[in-house]
Amino acid sequence: MDRTNRNVQKLLDKQLLTKQQQIGIQNYFAQGIFSLRNELLFLMYFSVLLFTSGVGVLIYKNIDTIGHSLILLVMLVLIVVCFYFSFKESKGFSKGDIDFENPVYNYLVLLAVILSCSFMGYIQFQYAVFGNYFEIAIYISAFLALVSAYYFNNKSALSIGITALVTSLGISLTPRSLINNDVYWNETLSYYGLLLGLIITLWSIQSKKIGLKRHFDLVLLTFALHLVSICCIAGLINDLWIFFLFLMAGTSYFFYQKSFEIQAVSIYIFTLLYGFIGFNIAVARLLDYVDLDNFWELFIVILPVYFIASIVLFVKAIKNFNKKTNDSLQ
Amino acid sequence: MIAYNKTLLENTFLVEEAIDLRKSGFILEADLNTVKQQLVGLKTSRNLFVRVGFFLLGALLYLSIIGVLFLVIINSSSDFKTIGFVISFVGLGILELLCSQNFFRHGLDDAFIIGAQLSFYSTIVADSDSPIGAFISMIIIGLVFAIRYVNTLSFLVFLSGIVFLVSFLLIEYTEISAILPFVLLSIAVGFYYLYQKFKHNPRFYFYSDVLEWFFIYTLFLGYISVNYFVVRTLSEELLSADYSTTDVPFGWMFYVLMFAVPLVYIGYSLKTKNRTMLYIGGLTFALSIATFRYYHSILPAEWALLISGSGIFAFVYFVIQKIKTNATGITFQHDHTNDTAMLNNIEALIVNSQDIKHAEEAQQSKMPFGGGDFSGGGAGGSF
Numbered sequence: 001m002d003r004t005n006r007n008v009q010k011l012l013d014k015q016l017l018t019k020q021q022q023i024g025i026q027n028y029f030a031q032g033i034f035s036l037r038n039e040l041l042f043l044m045y046f047s048v049l050l051f052t053s054g055v056g057v058l059i060y061k062n063i064d065t066i067g068h069s070l071i072l073l074v075m076l077v078l079i080v081v082c083f084y085f086s087f088k089e090s091k092g093f094s095k096g097d098i099d100f101e102n103p104v105y106n107y108l109v110l111l112a113v114i115l116s117c118s119f120m121g122y123i124q125f126q127y128a129v130f131g132n133y134f135e136i137a138i139y140i141s142a143f144l145a146l147v148s149a150y151y152f153n154n155k156s157a158l159s160i161g162i163t164a165l166v167t168s169l170g171i172s173l174t175p176r177s178l179i180n181n182d183v184y185w186n187e188t189l190s191y192y193g194l195l196l197g198l199i200i201t202l203w204s205i206q207s208k209k210i211g212l213k214r215h216f217d218l219v220l221l222t223f224a225l226h227l228v229s230i231c232c233i234a235g236l237i238n239d240l241w242i243f244f245l246f247l248m249a250g251t252s253y254f255f256y257q258k259s260f261e262i263q264a265v266s267i268y269i270f271t272l273l274y275g276f277i278g279f280n281i282a283v284a285r286l287l288d289y290v291d292l293d294n295f296w297e298l299f300i301v302i303l304p305v306y307f308i309a310s311i312v313l314f315v316k317a318i319k320n321f322n323k324k325t326n327d328s329l330q
Numbered sequence: 331m332i333a334y335n336k337t338l339l340e341n342t343f344l345v346e347e348a349i350d351l352r353k354s355g356f357i358l359e360a361d362l363n364t365v366k367q368q369l370v371g372l373k374t375s376r377n378l379f380v381r382v383g384f385f386l387l388g389a390l391l392y393l394s395i396i397g398v399l400f401l402v403i404i405n406s407s408s409d410f411k412t413i414g415f416v417i418s419f420v421g422l423g424i425l426e427l428l429c430s431q432n433f434f435r436h437g438l439d440d441a442f443i444i445g446a447q448l449s450f451y452s453t454i455v456a457d458s459d460s461p462i463g464a465f466i467s468m469i470i471i472g473l474v475f476a477i478r479y480v481n482t483l484s485f486l487v488f489l490s491g492i493v494f495l496v497s498f499l500l501i502e503y504t505e506i507s508a509i510l511p512f513v514l515l516s517i518a519v520g521f522y523y524l525y526q527k528f529k530h531n532p533r534f535y536f537y538s539d540v541l542e543w544f545f546i547y548t549l550f551l552g553y554i555s556v557n558y559f560v561v562r563t564l565s566e567e568l569l570s571a572d573y574s575t576t577d578v579p580f581g582w583m584f585y586v587l588m589f590a591v592p593l594v595y596i597g598y599s600l601k602t603k604n605r606t607m608l609y610i611g612g613l614t615f616a617l618s619i620a621t622f623r624y625y626h627s628i629l630p631a632e633w634a635l636l637i638s639g640s641g642i643f644a645f646v647y648f649v650i651q652k653i654k655t656n657a658t659g660i661t662f663q664h665d666h667t668n669d670t671a672m673l674n675n676i677e678a679l680i681v682n683s684q685d686i687k688h689a690e691e692a693q694q695s696k697m698p699f700g701g702g703d704f705s706g707g708g709a710g711g712s713f
Contacts, residue, residue, distance in 0.1 A: 002530060003538050007347035010340075016348070016365045017357065025356050031658045034603040035665035036649075038673055039612075044646045045677050051639025057632035104647060110681070155678035219678050269379065308390060315383035322377060 004029065044107045045156075052114040059122050068126060075119050082112035086152060093151050097215045100152075109152045113160055117141040138168040150212075155219050162223045165196060187238055190231040194247075197228035201254075217262050225255050225267055229274035236281045248278045263325045272317060276310065332536065333429040333478050334372060339536055342371035342434060349376075372434035384437025391438070392421060392445045414453025421446030429479065443481055447471060465495040480536055482543045489547050493517065501568050508565070508579055514555035521548040546606060549595060553614045556587035559621040588618045600660060 008025055011017045055075065062068050086109045089100055100106060123129050124137035145161030148154060169192045204220040207213060228251050235244030252275040259268035292299065332339065348365040351357045375381040396417055404413075425442040433439045450471060454463045468491030475484035496517065501507045525545050528534050534541060554560050562578050565571045578584065595611030598604075623634070654662050 004347065004350075006532070006535070007344055008351075011344055011348065011365065014344075014368070016368060017361065021357055021361070025351065028356070032603065033658055033663070033665065034600075034605075034660050035663055036653065036660060037662050037664060039608070040646050040650055040662070042673060042677070043642060047639045047642035047646065049639075049681070050635050050642065054632045054635030054637075054639055057635065061632060102650075104650060107643075114681075155674060156681040159678045159681050218675055222679060304390075308387065311383050311386050311390075315380050315387075318377060318379050318383070 041103055041107075044104060045110070048107050048111045048114070052111065052118065055115065055118055059118065063126065068122075072119070072122065072126075075115055075122075079112050079115050079119060082108045082115070086112065090152060094153070095212050097213070098153050106152070106154055106156075109148055109154050110156050113145045113148050113154075113157045116144050117160065117164065120144075135168045138164050142168065149216075153213070155216065158216055158219050159223075162200065162220075166193070166223075166227065169193060169196060187234075190234045190238070193227050193231035194235075197224045197231065200224040200227070218264050218267070221255070221258060221262070221264070221267055222270075225251075225270055225274070229270070229278070233274065233278055233281065236278060236285070241282070241285055245278075245282050248275070252278070260321070260324055265321065265325075268321050269318075272314065331477060332480060333426065334432070334434055334480070336536075338370065338372050338432060339434070339480070341369035342374055343536070343538075345369055345371050346376070372432045374435050375437050381435070381437040381440070385441050388438040388441025389445065392424070392441055395420065395424070411453075411457050414449045414456070418446045418450040418453070421449065425479070434480070439479070440483075443475060443479060443484060447475065447484065447487065461498060462495070465491050465498060467491075469495065476540060480540065482540050485540045486543060486547055489521070489544070489551075493551065507569055510564075511555045511561050511584070515552060518548050518552035518555060521551065542606070546610065549607060549610045550614075553588075553591050553595075553610075553617075556584055556591055557617070557621060558584040558588050559624060585622070588621065589615070592618060603660075 005026070008017065008022055012019070012022050059068075059071060062071060086105055089102070089105045091098055091100075120137045120141045124134055130136040142161045142164035145157045145164060149158035149161055169189065200220055201224040204217055204224065207220075208217065229248070232244050232248040232251065235241065236248065238244075252271055255267060255271040256275075259265070259271060345366060348357065348362050352359065352362045375384060399416075399420065421442045425439060425446060428436075428439045428442065451464045451467060454467055455461055458464075468487050472484045472486075472488030472491055475481055476488055493514065496513060497510060500510050500513060521544065525541060525548060528537075528541055528544075558578070558581070561584050562573060562581075565578065566573060592611050592615035595607055595614065599607035599611055629637070650662055653660055656662070
């Protein structure tokens with residue numbers, strides 16, 4: 001506070017601020033406002049995650065014991081209660097970005113959605129309600145999550161819904177599985193993943209056109225980007241790599257443009273990163289066709305230059321991005 | 331004393347302040363642009379990615395310069411004991427050059443600040459076989475670098491030098507090593523008083539970021555010195571004590587302090603409206619709970635999760651109801667100076683880190699002869 005006051009005074013002395021602005025700033029700080037909104041809401045989010053993890057562990061430990069029907073019943077009651085209150089407080093569906101009067105209800109929706117996913121998985125596992133078609137349980141979960149996302153305007157639910165869809169393909173695309181590197185893969189999965197990624201992308205373009213929840217763009221495109229790019233990289237390693245090379249170039253270009261459009265630096269950086277990885281794989285594959293024996297010395301000389309050049313280009317690209325989006329704040 | 335032109339340095343900070351004011355909506359875009367045009371600052375990378383990129387480039391540059399130098403001057407009769415100092419001084423020379431070219435928190439200069447120091451300290455350790463020299467040089471050089479280059483990291487090196495030196499002397503040369511936690515706690519308290527003294531002094535205007543990190547370091551030092559896990563592990567490691575049957579001396583006290591310190595942080599931060607302290611308080615409190623559960627598992631994990639989840643939910647709900655109507659002081663209103671849009675997106679993107687596990691399990695269990703059962707069944711060491 002002290003520092004701000006001193007800086008503001010200095011700016012005033014240099015006549016870069018008006019007296020009015022300075023008084024406005026001082027008045028604001030004099031009120032001593034200390035908002036705990038973000039902190040409390042994040043804590044609430046954290047408590048929902050803790051609770052649902054607890055439910056998950058409880059289910060896992062009690063599978064095949066007497067307690068499980070009781071657990072199912074309690075879960076069902078909880079889900080119904082959460083949805084009931086959410087519906088009661090909701091202002092109804094809207095195409096725009098609306099919020100509950102009290103943001104706490106967002107987390108009630110989240111709790112209900114996660115619990116329903118666990119519930120569906122659990123009854124399918126325990127009673128095989130849908131026989132061997134285990135995907136149906138996942139589709140129902142995804143459907144519930146997506147409907148809640150659009151009805152209650154809840155991004156977390158949207159994210160769960162898409163992940164459920166991805167899971168139904170057999171791809172586990174959670175941050176954890178990516179970090180632990182246990183993404184289970186084969187060539188058919190690439191095509192399914194690509195298809196889903198393209199559908200999500202098309203959906204985001206379409207909803208932008210009809211003005212349906214435009215602010216969901218970032219979540220939708222993040223999923224689409226990761227899904228498509230990872231599938232393309234997997235494809236580049238396989239036989240049909242020329243096809244995937246063009247696809248990758250196309251999608252990279254698309255997301256590159258899109259990141260400027262929605263001003264999302266996370267999408268921009270990941271696009272660059274995936275593009276870079278893809279480019280390197282393509283170069284490596286091209287080198288297969290060349291007899292490397294003749295000029296591996298040249299190769300070794302070029303390598304550090306290539307490395308430095310990529311860092312320089314990366315820095316330039318970021319600066320370019322900032323210039324075009326929020327230059328004044330950098 | 332400071333390696334930079336003071337007017338330019340001040341301008342850099344003023345532009346930063348103007349950016350903050352713009353973000354909070356106090357001034358208009360046009361005002362910010364005037365500020366930027368009028369005030370010429372140093373070459374700074376405010377974007378973290380850019381700074382990291384330049385840091386990598388700087389590190390490569392440093393390494394290449396050293397490489398070339400060695401090709402020229404080194405032969406088999408060279409004195410390898412002093413080579414580290416040569417590297418360090420070369421780094422220092424280039425750093426001065428960069429400073430005269432107005433590079434400040436740019437990434438390139440960071441590489442040389444870190445590289446020169448690292449090479450100096452490690453050479454001292456390698457030459458003298460005793461860390462005391464390194465600790466003393468950390469104290470001296472860290473402070474000099476922090477003052478001359480207005481560098482935060484060097485100041486943390488300086489502080490760590492003090493802490494390490496005191497701990498080392500206490501453990502190696504005295505009989506009363508068991509009081510180390512209390513010594514460190516009093517050092518933290520001393521640091522805190524120094525911070526309070528320096529904070530408002532206009533002479534340290536350029537060092538307000540450094541002082542901010544001084545504060546953070548102090549808070550963490552104060553907590554870590556009384557954390558039961560740290561105390562116990564360090565006394566087992568450093569004093570080779572055995573606590574398998576008995577408890578650490580004053581063990582109960584560390585349990586009490588471990589929870590008391592974060593609570594004091596949280597309470598005091600709410601009183602003084604200090605967000606940094608509040609976050610550290612919350613983080614250290616969570617660490618204390620983890621520490622406690624590490625030694626005493628009173629509840630099975632699932633019940634602990636369920637109860638803590640519902641408990642926090644109820645607590646937060648209660649607090650929100652309580653402060654919802656406040657217009658000043660501690661409030662639940664949207665804050666000008668604190669960005670909210672990002673949090674919402676982050677929440678949405680990390681929610682998946684745990685959820686879909688159940689669906690996956692259900693799916694895998696339907697695969698006949700599903701894999702995974704044999705994991706970990708490799709070499710059993712029974713040959």
